[in-house]
Amino acid sequence: MSELLPHPATGQLFPSPVPPATGWPGDPADSPDTELERLGAAISVCRACPRLVTWREDVARHKRASYAGEPYWGRPIAGWGSPTPRVLVVGLAPAAHGGNRTGRIFTGDRSGDWLFASLHRVGLATQPTSIHAADGQQLIDTRMVAAVRCAPPDNKPTTEERDTCAPWIDAELALVVGSVRVVVALGAYGWDAALRSFRALGWEVPRPKPRFGHGAEAVLAGPEHDVLLLGSYHPSQQNTFTGKLTEPMLDDVLGRAAREGR
Numbered sequence: 001m002s003e004l005l006p007h008p009a010t011g012q013l014f015p016s017p018v019p020p021a022t023g024w025p026g027d028p029a030d031s032p033d034t035e036l037e038r039l040g041a042a043i044s045v046c047r048a049c050p051r052l053v054t055w056r057e058d059v060a061r062h063k064r065a066s067y068a069g070e071p072y073w074g075r076p077i078a079g080w081g082s083p084t085p086r087v088l089v090v091g092l093a094p095a096a097h098g099g100n101r102t103g104r105i106f107t108g109d110r111s112g113d114w115l116f117a118s119l120h121r122v123g124l125a126t127q128p129t130s131i132h133a134a135d136g137q138q139l140i141d142t143r144m145v146a147a148v149r150c151a152p153p154d155n156k157p158t159t160e161e162r163d164t165c166a167p168w169i170d171a172e173l174a175l176v177v178g179s180v181r182v183v184v185a186l187g188a189y190g191w192d193a194a195l196r197s198f199r200a201l202g203w204e205v206p207r208p209k210p211r212f213g214h215g216a217e218a219v220l221a222g223p224e225h226d227v228l229l230l231g232s233y234h235p236s237q238q239n240t241f242t243g244k245l246t247e248p249m250l251d252d253v254l255g256r257a258a259r260e261g262r
Contacts (some may be wrong), residue, residue: 007048007167016045022060023071028103036175040078043149043168049161052150059096059151073103076150079172080104081143084179086261087124089115090169090190092234093148093157100151104133105144114235114250115186122255141261143176145169147193162193169193170200177201180227182257183220187234188212194229195220203227214249228260 007014016029032041047053060074077094094100098109106112107130116137119125123140130137148157148165157165173180185191191212199205204221216231232245232253239245 007046014045014047019057019060019074022074024073036083039171039175043076043078046076048164052152052161055153056100056150059100064097067097067101072101074100077105077146079143079145081139082141085143085176086141086179086181087257088180088183089142089144090183090194091146091186092189093146094151096151102132105146108132110237111235114240118250118254121251122258124254124258145172147189170197173197174201182261183227183229184253184257185229185231191231215253230257
């Protein structure tokens with residue numbers, strides 16, 4: 001197996017087992033080629049947060065009945081999409097039976113159904129759905145990342161887990177930020193994560209901290225170009241079932257990101 005990058009904060013290297021009884025074939029951390037792929041490989045073997053490791057692997061072994069015959073990824077999730085994105089979408093974390101199953105953020109769950117349908121409508125995805133990691137879906141000038149790379153119990157990582165995981169999004173942002181022109185933060189958690197990561201990279205972030213809301217915006221000033229940060233309510237079932245977030249509302253934000261990112 002190719003040498004893996006260490007955890008950016010601790011320098012710790014982790015072994016690369018596929019979680020037993022998940023059905024996932026082979027070791028997907030083998031042979032990364034580019035710097036972004038090497039980072040993804042390192043992310044995929046991180047075991048820095050014991051509670052998250054236990055949860056993600058327990059979910060992958062004791063599968064939901066409707067997915068009993070499918071392999072589960074059961075590992076941290078790297079970002080995916082264009083290596084030179086104009087638009088960056090920042091979410092909270094993988095879903096237990098979504099990304100934790102498919103190995104791709106926002107793929108295979110109800111939130112992803114809403115998100116990919118909207119991305120397709122505004123011209124940022126080639127297909128309106130994303131079912132599994134080999135379904136042919138491609139993002140157009142767009143990349144997706146999560147603030148926390150493992151599925152957390154109740155979708156609630158602790159502050160310590162958030163901070164332990166932060167170097168991964170910081171490292172990924174550092175590799176792609178040269179092309180990014182718009183960031184779409186899904187929910188307050190994604191909004192805060194984006195602000196922290198840009199600040200960690202030395203960008204100028206407005207003070208006092210810009211307040212999150214659907215359609216909220218802020219300009220992040222970089223050494224060579226600015227980035228527009230846009231807020232959207234997260235396409236969670238709680239928000240979509242109650243009408244807090246509608247398709248036109250999501251399309252408005254992602255459509256603006258598509259236009260501003262050109």
